[in-house]
Amino acid sequence: MILAQLPVLQVIVPLISAPLCLLVRRGQAAWIIAFSASAVSFVVAALLLDRVLQDGIISYYFGGWAAPWGIEYRVDVVNAFVLIMVTAISTIVLFFANVSVREEIDDKKQPLFYTSWLLCLTGLLGMAITGDAFNLFVFLEISSLSSYVLIAFGADRRALTAAYQYLVMGTIGATFILIGVGLLYMMTATLNLDDLAHRLPGVMTTRTVQTALAFLVVGISLKLALFPLHLWLPNSYAFAPSVVTAFLAATATKVALYVLLRFLFTVFGATFAFEVMPLGIIFVVLGSVAVLSASVVAIFQDDLKRMLAYSSVAQVGYMVLGVSMSSVAGLTASILHLFNHALMKGGLFLALGCVAYQMGTVRLGSLAGAGYRIPWTMGAFLVGGLSLIGVPLTAGFISKWFIVRAAIERGWWLILIVVIIGSLLAMIYVWRVLEMAYLRRSADLPDLVIREAPLTLLCPTWLLIGANIYFGIDTSFTVRIAERAASVLMVQL
Amino acid sequence: MNALGLYNYWIVILLMMTGFYVVISSGNLVKKIIGLNLFQASVFILYISLGKVAGGSPPIIREDISLYSNPLPHVLILTAIVVGVATTALGLALVVRIKEAYNTVEEDEIHQQDESL
Numbered sequence: 001m002i003l004a005q006l007p008v009l010q011v012i013v014p015l016i017s018a019p020l021c022l023l024v025r026r027g028q029a030a031w032i033i034a035f036s037a038s039a040v041s042f043v044v045a046a047l048l049l050d051r052v053l054q055d056g057i058i059s060y061y062f063g064g065w066a067a068p069w070g071i072e073y074r075v076d077v078v079n080a081f082v083l084i085m086v087t088a089i090s091t092i093v094l095f096f097a098n099v100s101v102r103e104e105i106d107d108k109k110q111p112l113f114y115t116s117w118l119l120c121l122t123g124l125l126g127m128a129i130t131g132d133a134f135n136l137f138v139f140l141e142i143s144s145l146s147s148y149v150l151i152a153f154g155a156d157r158r159a160l161t162a163a164y165q166y167l168v169m170g171t172i173g174a175t176f177i178l179i180g181v182g183l184l185y186m187m188t189a190t191l192n193l194d195d196l197a198h199r200l201p202g203v204m205t206t207r208t209v210q211t212a213l214a215f216l217v218v219g220i221s222l223k224l225a226l227f228p229l230h231l232w233l234p235n236s237y238a239f240a241p242s243v244v245t246a247f248l249a250a251t252a253t254k255v256a257l258y259v260l261l262r263f264l265f266t267v268f269g270a271t272f273a274f275e276v277m278p279l280g281i282i283f284v285v286l287g288s289v290a291v292l293s294a295s296v297v298a299i300f301q302d303d304l305k306r307m308l309a310y311s312s313v314a315q316v317g318y319m320v321l322g323v324s325m326s327s328v329a330g331l332t333a334s335i336l337h338l339f340n341h342a343l344m345k346g347g348l349f350l351a352l353g354c355v356a357y358q359m360g361t362v363r364l365g366s367l368a369g370a371g372y373r374i375p376w377t378m379g380a381f382l383v384g385g386l387s388l389i390g391v392p393l394t395a396g397f398i399s400k401w402f403i404v405r406a407a408i409e410r411g412w413w414l415i416l417i418v419v420i421i422g423s424l425l426a427m428i429y430v431w432r433v434l435e436m437a438y439l440r441r442s443a444d445l446p447d448l449v450i451r452e453a454p455l456t457l458l459c460p461t462w463l464l465i466g467a468n469i470y471f472g473i474d475t476s477f478t479v480r481i482a483e484r485a486a487s488v489l490m491v492q493l
Numbered sequence: 494m495n496a497l498g499l500y501n502y503w504i505v506i507l508l509m510m511t512g513f514y515v516v517i518s519s520g521n522l523v524k525k526i527i528g529l530n531l532f533q534a535s536v537f538i539l540y541i542s543l544g545k546v547a548g549g550s551p552p553i554i555r556e557d558i559s560l561y562s563n564p565l566p567h568v569l570i571l572t573a574i575v576v577g578v579a580t581t582a583l584g585l586a587l588v589v590r591i592k593e594a595y596n597t598v599e600e601d602e603i604h605q606q607d608e609s610l
Contacts, residue, residue: 161603
């Protein structure tokens with residue numbers, strides 16, 4: 001009985017728990033509620049993934065109204081994978097948050113913080129699970145509005161301007177998506193994504209549908225932080241509280257990528273998006289420029305959170321390169337990188353959270369000799385950094401390997417060069433940190449005793465970092481699901 | 494239908510571009526939010542326009558009427574209006590906090606203060 005309700009539980013559990021956090025008014029109690037809600041969502045996502053792998057697509061009709069009229073939640077391999085990734089990251093980062101948030105956020109504001117967190121989680125899960133275009137817009141706004149609030153919790157006053165800037169750009173992006181959905185409704189009189197996919201071929205040649213595609217792609221690209229629409233991202237990530245950066249970096253842009261995949265491949269179909277409309281070449285160019293330019297900018301950052309933020313823009317570039325190939329191999333690479341990058345960036349930002357907890361700053365200069373004083377934290381950063389570069393035996397290598405394989409299959413040799421240069425640039429910016437941490441001694445502050453972060457912070461960090469190594473060696477789980485997801489996306493229509 | 498007959502879509506485009514221009518050009522954070530609001534309002538009109546069926550009556554069932562306007566876009570846009578109100582409220586709340594922290598709501602002055610740090 002309850003198994004039939006799984007799709008709705010996925011969204012309802014965090015949604016109902018959010019106001020509860022507000023009502024308890026105590027930071028610790030709110031954390032317990034938020035953590036349990038997130039953990040329950042993770043269990044639900046795991047059960048959903050298990051069922052989807054066995055039975056294929058699960059459809060859930062709200063209030064018993066059949067699909068094109070009522071709102072449908074539709075789970076297939078693609079979004080089940082996204083759901084499990086989002087809930088897993090949220091749960092692990094929330095475990096970390098208990099100690100980290102007490103340090104960074106005022107006690108009175110903590111219940112509000114966890115409320116916003118759960119709303120953000122609700123929005124992200126809703127975007128991933130829904131089968132209705134307008135519903136998707138509403139969930140997008142739920143997650144966006146709460147993420148602006150989460151960013152504004154940052155201690156630095158620049159967090160406020162960063163949140164404001166994100167609000168302006170995010171709202172423009174969301175409004176573009178709204179326009180796109182409106183134009184699609186104009187031509188097809190339906191909002192159900194599956195139904196849209198069936199009705200669109202009849203009106204494919206109209207300019208309205210082409211305009212709708214353009215609006216949707218630009219709007220989603222803003223949320224995805226695809227170059228050159230990434231300007232909101234570096235400041236938001238740099239000034240948000242540590243846990244928020246880890247959570248958003250690992251989930252928000254990934255869900256946006258999922259939405260892009262859903263619209264391009266399921267709704268419009270690869271033929272229309274990549275052969276009739278010139279999206280392939282646009283994505284290749286923007287993705288390559290994102291990889292190269294953002295990696296170069298990352299090298300010159302002194303604030304490590306901002307450095308990793310630029311690196312995130314570069315990683316989005318890799319994912320979009322995978323999308324641009326519009327082949328099963330390319331999509332597999334994209335989806336694989338979506339998952340692996342969440343592990344890397346989640347782990348790296350949590351490691352920086354440990355640094356911020358112990359030192360109060362994440363500037364490069366303050367890390368001199370840190371490799372010997374806080375070996376476990378910097379060790380986590382080291383392994384995460386290797387994964388980001390794409391060293392063999394880490395998850396990063398697997399996703400780069402698949403991107404390269406897909407590029408070779410297509411015969412796009414330039415992509416191969418872009419990936420190699422991108423990895424070399426990543427090596428430079430990761431090396432700067434490692435050099436500071438392991439090869440420099442801090443001469444000026446010899447007395448300063450910096451202890452290792454507590455285990456409650458180190459455990460979740462190493463859990464994500466360990467996952468980087470695990471999924472770098474045993475790829476059977478991730479690759480199998482990514483391949484199935486890619487073929488599901490390519491097959492439909 | 495000629496270009497003039499689609500006048501509500503011209504209004505949509507005009508409003509949208511006005512709002513967008515205010516967001517981009519204005520350095521005042523409050524004005525930016527108002528521009529954003531205008532930008533969103535244009536989309537509300539787009540949705541409301543596309544629900545109208547030529548010659549259709551309001552969607553209330555009566556015996557002597559067979560052609561109705563489509564009520565769905567209107568319902569949808571109610572939700573979007575709520576989202577717009579929430580966005581505006583949150584944006585203005587952020588501006589209040591920025592004013593408290595920087596003592597100004599002008600973008601260039603905020604940049605100056607940040608760079609002098």
